[in-house]
Amino acid sequence: MRKIVIGILIVCLYCIPFVYFSMHQDFANRSMHGYLTMIVVTSLLAFFGKLFSNSIPLIIGNILSVIISFYFISEMTVNERWGGYFKPLTPYQLLILVSFFNLIPQFFSLKLANRYKKGNKHNVNL
Template sequence: MKKIGLNFLTLCLYCFPFVYFSIYTDFTNGSMIGYLIMIIITSIIAFEVKCFNNVFVLIIGNILSAIISYFFICNIINEQWNTYFKPLMPYQLLILVSLLNLIPQLFAIKLAGKYKERKNIK
């Protein structure tokens, strides 16, 4: 029962629209800090997911986060967004950033695997 609750909590954390938040922060403030926050938070979540041996939550969570970000981008977008992110459209940027965000998560998963091995050896 405890593992189900932990998986549900992790899935709820992943449902935050990280990519939309990053793109919105970039658009409104001209700052890349949103992308950095996204990378740090999703990497920490990926590390924890690997430590608890449930990579399925990681996959579903990333898909849900991208879908929710797409929903926000489609419903809140205005004409200025189309010109700010040239040559990409905002939904194309969503796909690109979502895919690029998987790279630090894969590193976090590998790091968690090494951490678990070292912990099991001791």
């Protein structure tokens, strides 16, 4: 039961449109801090998700985050001029690219969580 609740919580936290917020921070403030925050938060979510649950909520959460970011980016391209800012890419191409590259630190977080879980199992058995 605990794993299910934690899995649902992880999916809900992943529903934050991380890529959209990062791109909006970049566009509005000309700052890359949004991308760094996205990497840190999603890596922590991946670590704790794998540590206390399994990988299924992480997969679902990443897909939902991309879909929700896509929705907000489509709203912003209608209301503001994002099209020319992220040249040579369109905002949608940047969404896909950033979402893909954001999976890399999450993958390392998953590996770290697996290593941590295995280390704790050996210490408990001693």
